[in-house]
Amino acid sequence: MSASPVLILTAAFGDGHNAAARGLAAGIQLRGGQAVVADPFAESKPALNDFARRLYLTLINRAPHAWNLFYAACHRLPVIENSLFLHGAAQRRVEELLRIHKPKVVVLSFPVYAHLIARLPRDLRKEFKLITIVTDSISVHRLWSSAPADLWVVPNEPTAHSLAALGISRDKIRPIGFPVDPRFAAPDPHSGDEPPGEKPRILHLLNSGLLHGPEMAAHLAAQPGWEVTIGTGRDPKVMQKVEEALGHHRNKVQLLGWTSEMPSILARNHFVVGKAGGALTQETIASRTPFLVTQVVPGQEEGNFFLLQEIGVARLTPDGESAVRAIREALAENGQGWKEWKAKLAAASKPDASLRLADLCLSMNG
Numbered sequence: 001m002s003a004s005p006v007l008i009l010t011a012a013f014g015d016g017h018n019a020a021a022r023g024l025a026a027g028i029q030l031r032g033g034q035a036v037v038a039d040p041f042a043e044s045k046p047a048l049n050d051f052a053r054r055l056y057l058t059l060i061n062r063a064p065h066a067w068n069l070f071y072a073a074c075h076r077l078p079v080i081e082n083s084l085f086l087h088g089a090a091q092r093r094v095e096e097l098l099r100i101h102k103p104k105v106v107v108l109s110f111p112v113y114a115h116l117i118a119r120l121p122r123d124l125r126k127e128f129k130l131i132t133i134v135t136d137s138i139s140v141h142r143l144w145s146s147a148p149a150d151l152w153v154v155p156n157e158p159t160a161h162s163l164a165a166l167g168i169s170r171d172k173i174r175p176i177g178f179p180v181d182p183r184f185a186a187p188d189p190h191s192g193d194e195p196p197g198e199k200p201r202i203l204h205l206l207n208s209g210l211l212h213g214p215e216m217a218a219h220l221a222a223q224p225g226w227e228v229t230i231g232t233g234r235d236p237k238v239m240q241k242v243e244e245a246l247g248h249h250r251n252k253v254q255l256l257g258w259t260s261e262m263p264s265i266l267a268r269n270h271f272v273v274g275k276a277g278g279a280l281t282q283e284t285i286a287s288r289t290p291f292l293v294t295q296v297v298p299g300q301e302e303g304n305f306f307l308l309q310e311i312g313v314a315r316l317t318p319d320g321e322s323a324v325r326a327i328r329e330a331l332a333e334n335g336q337g338w339k340e341w342k343a344k345l346a347a348a349s350k351p352d353a354s355l356r357l358a359d360l361c362l363s364m365n366g
Helices: 015-030 040-044 046-062 064-076 081-101 112-118 157-165 213-221 236-252 262-268 278-287 302-311 320-348 353-363
Strands: 006-009 035-038 105-108 129-133 151-153 201-205 227-231 253-256 271-274 291-293
Touching: 006 015, 006 081, 015 035, 015 278, 015 353, 035 081, 040 046, 040 081, 046 064, 081 112, 105 112, 112 129, 129 353, 151 353, 157 302, 201 213, 201 262, 213 227, 213 236, 213 320, 236 253, 262 278, 271 278, 271 320, 278 291, 278 302, 278 320, 291 302, 291 320, 302 320
Parallel strands: 006 035, 006 105, 105 129, 129 151, 201 227, 201 271, 227 253, 271 291
Antiparallel strands: none
């Protein structure tokens, strides 16, 4: 009889949760195992989940300080724990998935699932080991620690210390790394590791909130000799606004919608410009691509910027002028600043984290 699949639970509230789930699933498949990725919130109440997701995106992009108040309140007070009764449909979907797939290992990349699982019948809960992937860096939200698990996986040692400070036993914490797509661990040389000279390749990723994104895109595109790629995501309205802002520079840049080829795209670029989301921060570290941060959502993304500061590569460039200046400074003196940036990222990079976490999951799945 073949081993049961590893059940991975995720949610579309922040890019880091889904990226971690996809990365681990790909790692498990490469190691010869089976994985099932599910989003019980979306599967049980799709319309309500879509509304909540759009509200979340609106808050973090248009009213980040209001979002931070809610985020901080949930950190200090049991707001989520006291409202679990509202998530009965998601809990029933979790229970249904457990009974269908009969996993011996369940992995979650969204902390609310640990609280829902704790409410399941005891006979069902004892059938599997639970692993929590903490997608926060350094500043860990209390919600990750306030429900039981058998193991917690964190992206680095500073995050392990933060989680331990919240009361989790150190012997249950594994600083394996953030499980980015295993393609980041491919041994192929990165074209983006070759010094850029005076012709850098720059990837600008816009978030759905836009802010000054189109104007920054135009500023980058206006630089002579620079090869600029602009990622606009799934929303066609974002691409339209970028095209309007680019004007006569439109033919100088490549526009991308949503893509699954981020590992190879990051690997060929010399710089990436974007918001300090959990997935993008970890992917730039894995690919050793210098990252210019355009926005840090208060509370939720501050830990990602703290991580870049810990590595020694944090640069905040909220507009086109500051981004261009930072790139030119890195290119000066034969790219000395860029080379130092790359060396620090290489020392911190854990591109094979998804494979090592897959090995751990499969070792518990026997």
